[in-house]
Amino acid sequence: MTTAAAQEQTAEEALLRSIRIPPRPSLLVDLQAELGRDDPSPRMIARIIANDVGMSGALLKLANSPFYGAARKAKSVEQAINFLGITNCAALLTGLLARQAIDGNETALNQFWDVSARRALALVFISRRLRLAPPDIAHTFGLFCDIGIPILLNRFSDYQATLDMASGSVSHSFTKVEDVRHSTNHAAIGCLLARNWGLSPDVSWAILHHHDYSVLADDATDDAIRSLVAGSVLAERAIQRYHGNPESLEWQKGGELACRHLGMSEDEAADLLDELHETFHIEH
Structure with a gap:
């Protein structure tokens, strides 16, 4: 290992020690x-x-x-x-x-957990319909998918600005924007928490890759992990629609790959999302 690489690894380890993982x-x-x-x-x-x-x-x-x-x-x-x-x-x-x-601003956390609960519901629905994963795995992945976000909000005073930038970036992945600004990202932190908490390896690896849509076309990645990631892209589009946003940047980045992995046509995906939208309103 070169001196520069060793220094970079030491800096990353120091950064992780400074982030409180519950x-x-x-x-x-x-x-x-x-x-x-x-x-x-x-x-x-x-x-x-x-x-x-x-x-x-x-x-x-x-x-x-x-x-x-x-x-x-x-x-x-x-x-x-x-x-x-x-x-x-x-x-x-x-x-x-x-x-x-998880600690943080109560109002902001309530909103975060509301979205997380809806994502968990969506992933259970999608997993049951497409036989992607056991319901408990799908539910846990949905809840913990973005668990790194409130942790990083507590660590970095400017992380909300990072979230705004990452959410609106068309040309870069969500986690790439985080990595550039903070040398880590919410997917990596969420994966770390999932491992520390003894959650399923499928859950922890899917959390790590849920913004890395290249894994959807990578046969070397376990199919169970790719299916959860693909399901999360569908879930994200459904959540955006529920909140009145007809488009989803994450869908634009990964929707085609997700449908291809799941063996779904665009019309089949649209029908599934319509059903999920109705389920959201029944639950609400």
Whole structure:
């Protein structure tokens, strides 16, 4: 390694040490330990969750929402687990713990989590329809996709300006703009958090590549990761449409590659987005 390369690596390591990555919550550690058993117990998982009254109430509210709720309403955490399944409840709880762990401006964070929740909903819908990934993986990826953004907002005073530039850049990828200004980007930070929290490798790698649309045409990249990235491009277009923006820059950059990877025509993608738009309004 050259002296210049060594200095650059040292600077990158110092930068990462200066960025506070929230530690994995102890409740998540306990939950993952139970999920790692050969035969996870819904009753034991319910006991773990019951140790946090706020988490219990929030999980029940999500489980009984129109999108996740069944014909029967869960009256306890254990019922929610039995109705929805262990993995789906674990994914919902992981998202709730992330929301609890991230610091920042309350108003801005509420908006961020609203968009993240909508992205998670969209990716579950798309994954079920196209059989891209298990619902819990799709949901977790959707929630954690942009988790690096509030972390970097806390680290860099001018990061909001970076977001504005990256969101409006036609010629450069979102993460390229971040890299130029801060020597890191929200996808890299999100991947780091996902690994530290013990999330699925598919989730962490998809987070890392979700603005790198070249991977969609790269056969060396695992198909599960490429499918999640492709789904995120569809989800982003749906979210932009829901917010009244008929166009999406991310769709312009990666839409064609995403559809090609998913084996969808432009008309099929449009039909799917129409259905997703209706789902957003039902959930709202």
